[in-house]
Amino acid sequence: MKKLAIYTVILAFCGSAFYAVSAAEQAAAPAEPAKQEAAKEPPVCFESRKGASEVTQREIKPGWPNVKCSPTTGAALWYGDPYEGTVPMGKMPGLEKIPEGHALIKPRSEKLALMPMCGTACHNGVGPQFNPPKLPKDKRPTPIPTMGAMVPDLANFQHGRGRIWCLDCHHTTKRNMLVDHFGDPVSFDQPQLLCGKCHGDKLRDWRDGIHGKRIGEFVSSGKKRWFTCTECHNPHNVQDGERNRGFVQLQPEPSPQLPKGMKDAKHEKLHPIPH
């Protein structure tokens, strides 16, 4: 439903019709019957950032779920297959020694509803607005009501305390790409190359395994899924809005209790999925 609303907004804006927001509200309105249907559907958990890293629970083998999730927060706590949905990380300076296929990531681009359209429907170089030759004259912050209506975090952009803006991260002409310091395009699936251009210390920590998260084989040369920066950080709001404190914080919850009659959780160490 949410996606449909976003598409409605995009189509309407790109056709420069300004009743778009109310159209989106109407599209999102009939929630009641949809909610009842949703109750029968398998639970959707989030991995690291609510609303941006969702995974639907399912069985990969009878009785063997892909994830187990916290009933309190809906966060994924355990993986039946840590490599599900992953692809090789791609070239990363400093990680050349990792054997081929041992550093995996989950692509971000498939989670981004607007992405497939950014460079085709709107910033395609032919429309009257938002396009070359009418590109912004400089990178200074300017209000962008259209974007703010589509992505609410952009209406109150919180990253860099007013010192950075869209085109410090997004490629000027290739809007389906991010940008490095040379102006070369960077894939949305390799946000570490973007974030690392300004947060070099964090990039080093991440590369060394003391920032972020990895799951998989825990020997140092083992095959691992690396969580990328944007799986945890919302690039448009790293300062948590009004709080202005650095990071949207989750409420920690106590470690899970073993079910009655179960002495330990050793069975969870068995792994029937071959890799």
Ligand code: HEC
């Ligand atoms: C600090 C870097 C950074 C800045 C500055 C930034 N963005 Fe982004 N933006 C990103 C990244 C990274 C993503 C991908 C997010 C993800 O993977 O969840 C993204 C995603 C997007 C998307 C796609 C959202 C979707 O759900 O499909 C839009 C649209 C967007 N940005 C617009 C903007 C606009 C407009 C501005 C300026 C007001 C801006 N961004 C500023 C880094 C940035």
Ligand code: HEC
């Ligand atoms: C063009 C430079 C630039 C890029 C690219 C960039 N940042 Fe930032 N980031 C900044 C600046 C500047 C600040 C503000 C630091 C301050 O004044 O507190 C900041 C703040 C932050 C903070 C909050 C830290 C704090 O103490 O308030 C986080 C978290 C963060 N960035 C994560 C990211 C992530 C994740 C990415 C990649 C999606 C990224 N940044 C990309 C420049 C950048």
Ligand code: HEC
């Ligand atoms: C598994 C989740 C996760 C991943 C992946 C991750 N971070 Fe973080 N990051 C955090 C958490 C949690 C904090 C601490 C927030 C706090 O202290 O309020 C943090 C803090 C930060 C800060 C602010 C530190 C400060 O001094 O306040 C920056 C900047 C940052 N991360 C950048 C990055 C970059 C760049 C990447 C990718 C190379 C990355 N992070 C990957 C979870 C993550």
